[in-house]
Structures are given as C-alpha cells and as structure tokens.
Amino acid sequence: MKDYSAQPLKLRKNRVWRTYYGGRSIDEWQGASAPEDSSMPEEWIASVVRARNAGREQLVEGLSLVELDGADGPELKQLIEAEPAKFLGERHTAAYGSQTGVLVKALDSAERLTIQAHPDRSTAQRIFSSPFGKTEAWYILGGREIGGELPYILYGFKPGMTREKWEKLFWEQDIEGMIHALHKIPVEPGQVFIVEGGMPHAIGSGCFLIEIQEPTDFTIRVERTTPAGREIPEFMLHQGAGFERMFDCFRYDTYTLEDVLAQFRLSPRTIQESEEYTERSLISYATTPYFALTSLDIRSSCTIRQEDGFSILVVAQGAGSLAWGKECLQVTQGDQLFLPAGVTELQCERIGDEPLQLLRCFPPSVSP
Incomplete structure (x- = not known):
C-alpha cells in the first residue's frame, strides 16, 4: 500500500444515525443540494470509533474513510493501525498506541437532545473497562430558531439537586422536573463550552456546533422517549451498565448560573x-x-x-x-x-x- 503518512488526508463525509433529528444545517454547510433534517444529525470527523446504536449493531457506523481521487479509500483506522508512529508520532504512539485519543463531530439539532451525562475516565474504566471517558467541548458554529425558540443548552445541576432526587425524577419520568433541574443557557456563534465527564447536560434545538471529545460513544440518557416521540431502547439509556450503575456516571455537584458561566464557558x-x-x-x-x-x-x-x-x-x-x-x-x-x-x-x-x-x-x- 502507498505511504500516505506524509500528506494531508481528505476524509469522506461520514454521517451517523442518532436518537434525535437534525442535520439540515450540516447539509447546508457542506453544500448539499436538498438540505433536510433526518436521523443522521451528526458528522463524525477523523473517527476511529464505531457508533453504539442499539438495533444497528450489524452496521459499521462512525468510522472515517479516506478520500482518494474523489472515491472511497481505506478506513483511517486501518492506515493508522498499520503504521501508528508514522501517522500519530512517536510520543503519542508510546502513550496511546494506535488510538488517536480524540474524536471530532459536527452536530445539528432540530430537537432538544435527551438529558444525559458521560462517564469520566475513572468511571469509564470501572464500569466499561475503557481507558477513555467522554469529556467533550462545544464550539458554536451557528444556529436556527425552531418552534419560536432560539438555540440553547441545558447544563449543570441547580442548587438543591441530589442523587436521590435525580433517580426519583428518572423513575417517575418527570421530564419537566429534569429540565428545570438544569440551567437553560442561550448560545451564540463563537461561544465555547467545556463539558466534563459526569456533567448533566442536553443540547437544545437549533444548535449547530463542532464537538471535540474523548474517543468513546458512552452516553447515559435519562429520558425513555425523545422530545419527538422516539422510544429509546434500554441499552441506549444505560449503555450496558444497568440502571443502578448508570447513576454513578453523573456528577452531583450543583452550581448557580453565574458559576456555570464563569467555570465552563471558555474565553477564546x-x-x-x-x-x-x-x-x-x-x-x-x-x-x-x-x-x-x-x-x-x-x-x-x-x-x-x-x-x-x-x-x-x-x-x-x-x-x-x-x-x-x-x-x-x-x-x-x-x-x-x-x-x-x-x-x-x-x-x-x-x-x-x-x-x-x-x-x-x-x-x-x-x-x-
């Protein structure tokens, strides 16, 4: 095989199925002739990670393909694994082997995502035997008004929340109670937020953003049905951890809105x-x-x-x-x-x- 380690590798478009609807802004951004919202609201970029979608396990979703002469080339993962030091560098390979250690996405939400959290590294190791958790960060590229509402995020527990209260909201499926337990924050292009492992959050409708994250797809969801009415399989709620241990993935620190903006909205x-x-x-x-x-x-x-x-x-x-x-x-x-x-x-x-x-x-x- 030709040595591709000394040239930029253009990657093929790589849309991934998710439990929510969106993607029209990604279509427009990429110059599609008929942009539309669908069940493919995310573009996974430079991905060596397979998506975890219950009921779609037979499909290889998420892995990036290299583009060669305008056509599909090999998987980026295959190229890297063949000669990791040449593609990733000697120091990185010594620390992480053939794993890039990072995943980038473009994401566009036509509806609010279900309220969720991702494990930090120690929790991911304990529950999923993974060296990586899913700390992530968002760079807001743009947005659109949907149903009369401007783009927003839900982020961080308000004062007074406890694990016991959060579990009760889950078992009762008190969605309004869950929503009101988090801070609702309007977002604008150019803003940056860090979302550490364990932080409860949800991306609201109308958000178009770039997400950079640790290279896993561990998402713990607490809503059994999406805002659009799609039922979520139990596996997609707890990711195989079970209902008791899934709550170990949440961090129960509480914040005022001022705390959230000061600590987790970053200044370029x-x-x-x-x-x-x-x-x-x-x-x-x-x-x-x-x-x-x-x-x-x-x-x-x-x-x-x-x-x-x-x-x-x-x-x-x-x-x-x-x-x-x-x-x-x-x-x-x-x-x-x-x-x-x-x-x-x-x-x-x-x-x-x-x-x-x-x-x-x-x-x-x-x-x-």
Whole structure:
C-alpha cells in the first residue's frame, strides 16, 4: 500500500444515525443540494470509533474513510493501525498506541437532545473497562430558531439537586422536573463550552456546533422517549451498565448560573496575529489535558507546522489551497482532513472573497 503518512488526508463525509433529528444545517454547510433534517444529525470527523446504536449493531457506523481521487479509500483506522508512529508520532504512539485519543463531530439539532451525562475516565474504566471517558467541548458554529425558540443548552445541576432526587425524577419520568433541574443557557456563534465527564447536560434545538471529545460513544440518557416521540431502547439509556450503575456516571455537584458561566464557558484567546492571519486558542490543555482546539482565521495565508504529532483540520468557512512539497489540495467549507505526523509543514492560502476559517483539533497532551 502507498505511504500516505506524509500528506494531508481528505476524509469522506461520514454521517451517523442518532436518537434525535437534525442535520439540515450540516447539509447546508457542506453544500448539499436538498438540505433536510433526518436521523443522521451528526458528522463524525477523523473517527476511529464505531457508533453504539442499539438495533444497528450489524452496521459499521462512525468510522472515517479516506478520500482518494474523489472515491472511497481505506478506513483511517486501518492506515493508522498499520503504521501508528508514522501517522500519530512517536510520543503519542508510546502513550496511546494506535488510538488517536480524540474524536471530532459536527452536530445539528432540530430537537432538544435527551438529558444525559458521560462517564469520566475513572468511571469509564470501572464500569466499561475503557481507558477513555467522554469529556467533550462545544464550539458554536451557528444556529436556527425552531418552534419560536432560539438555540440553547441545558447544563449543570441547580442548587438543591441530589442523587436521590435525580433517580426519583428518572423513575417517575418527570421530564419537566429534569429540565428545570438544569440551567437553560442561550448560545451564540463563537461561544465555547467545556463539558466534563459526569456533567448533566442536553443540547437544545437549533444548535449547530463542532464537538471535540474523548474517543468513546458512552452516553447515559435519562429520558425513555425523545422530545419527538422516539422510544429509546434500554441499552441506549444505560449503555450496558444497568440502571443502578448508570447513576454513578453523573456528577452531583450543583452550581448557580453565574458559576456555570464563569467555570465552563471558555474565553477564546489570541495566540498569534498578523496581517495574514489570526490564530486563537478555543480550548487549551490548561483547561483539559484530553484535547485542544484552535481557530485559524486566514486573510491571505499562513503556515501550519507539526513536530512529532498529528492534528485534524475542519474547514469551518470559506475556501483555500493547502500545499506541501510540490503538491497542492483545494478545500472548501465543510471539508475535513487528517494531518499525519509526517506532514511537518503545510502552506494554507485563502481562495476567493470569503474569509477562510480552519479549526485545528489536537489529541491528548503527551508529556515530553
């Protein structure tokens, strides 16, 4: 097989079935001719993780394919597993083997997601025998009004909540009680939220965002039926942990709204600025060691450099060209790329009048 570890790898579109409806904004973002909401509301980017969907186990959903000459190439997972150090870097491979340690998604909700939480690493190890939990973070790309309501999230327990009360709300299926137990927060493009393992939350209707997370699909849901009326199988509630242990996955700390906004809504920070481009840190390793995210707003051009490591690029807006050595690749809004460790330098240039924004996603921090 040809060595692909020294070139950017463009990835095929990779929509995944979920329990909620949405995806029209992703269709529009990717230039689809007939955008619509459906049961495929998520785009999984640079994924080496299979989706956990009860009743669809026979389907291989979630794994990213490399695009070669406009057609389906091999799975990204296969390429990495064949030569992990060349694709991921020596230090990362020493720490994580052939696992990238990160998963990126584009997500668009036409309805509120069911209230949920994800296990932190220690809980995931204890309950699911997984070295990874599912701490995640959201970068809001946009949104739309649905049913007269603007985009929002539900986040964090209000003062007074306890495990006993939360379990009671679940067994009674008191959905309104669950909703009112969490803070409702309007969201706007450009905002960033960190969602640590154990934090109760739900993405509201009308949210279009990029999610970066640990590489698992462990989602503990407390609603037996989605807002649109879809019944959720028991496995999708507790993920095989059982009803007693599923509540171990929630963190029962409580917060005022001011606490939530101060601690978990992040403030982007400018790293570099010139006439050619601005680079901002959206999520840093100081916030979480599990991943990082930066934004490159390119007015004319910039150079991406890597040293013994890989990253993932998402073209959030605009169009451009990416050049390495004597080769060049044109990209446009909605495109997604994996940059193997062998790509040590990449020249990025804007094409056209629209601003070019690249989101660069990084794996877990690895100590030197």
